[in-house]
Amino acid sequence: MVSNHGFTLTTGNSKRSSLRRLKNGVPQGSVLAPLLFNIYISDLPTTASRKYVYADDLATMHANGDWWAVEGVLIKDMASVGEHLQTWKLKLGTTKTVLAALLHLNNKEAKRELKVKYNNKTLPFFSEPKHIGVMLDRSLTYRRHLESLRKKLTSCVTLLRWLAGSG
Numbered sequence: 001m002v003s004n005h006g007f008t009l010t011t012g013n014s015k016r017s018s019l020r021r022l023k024n025g026v027p028q029g030s031v032l033a034p035l036l037f038n039i040y041i042s043d044l045p046t047t048a049s050r051k052y053v054y055a056d057d058l059a060t061m062h063a064n065g066d067w068w069a070v071e072g073v074l075i076k077d078m079a080s081v082g083e084h085l086q087t088w089k090l091k092l093g094t095t096k097t098v099l100a101a102l103l104h105l106n107n108k109e110a111k112r113e114l115k116v117k118y119n120n121k122t123l124p125f126f127s128e129p130k131h132i133g134v135m136l137d138r139s140l141t142y143r144r145h146l147e148s149l150r151k152k153l154t155s156c157v158t159l160l161r162w163l164a165g166s167g
Helices: 032-041 067-087 141-164
Strands: 005-007 020-022 051-052 057-061
Touching: 057 067
Parallel strands: none
Antiparallel strands: 005 020, 051 057
16 A cells, blocks of 8 residues: 555646656655544553654653653653564654753853653754744744744745835
8 A cells, every 4th residue: 555656746837747756655745644643653662751743753741840751751661662663664764853941040050951762863952842843942932933934924925015116
């Protein structure tokens, strides 16, 4: 069902690319992707951290006042989830897997970074990660996210004014 498939790209002027073969999985953006992902992760092992799933994204979060405890729980949970993924021949998108320390107001710990490894690689740490399109920060001000939205909207409004002939 999801092997030996191919795809082509068609541009606005009807030019078509050559056929590309998929070795496994489904194409990015396929309507099947979230469904298959949910089937694959429906039996994820129990973890100490809470799991949040949206479409084909999974986030695990753990709350504790002790940084070492948080790191320990995340290390253990990543190993457990990693074993599950290997069992089902899935690969963790390590370029999209990030660590973040959020929701704390302790200024002394503002620069602290979590250190968690997966497959002997330290996962990258971001103080302001993006989750489901929203840039988060440790005090949940959403300042950078709102600034980014303002820039995008300003560009869209400028373009619309130009297209309407009033800019």
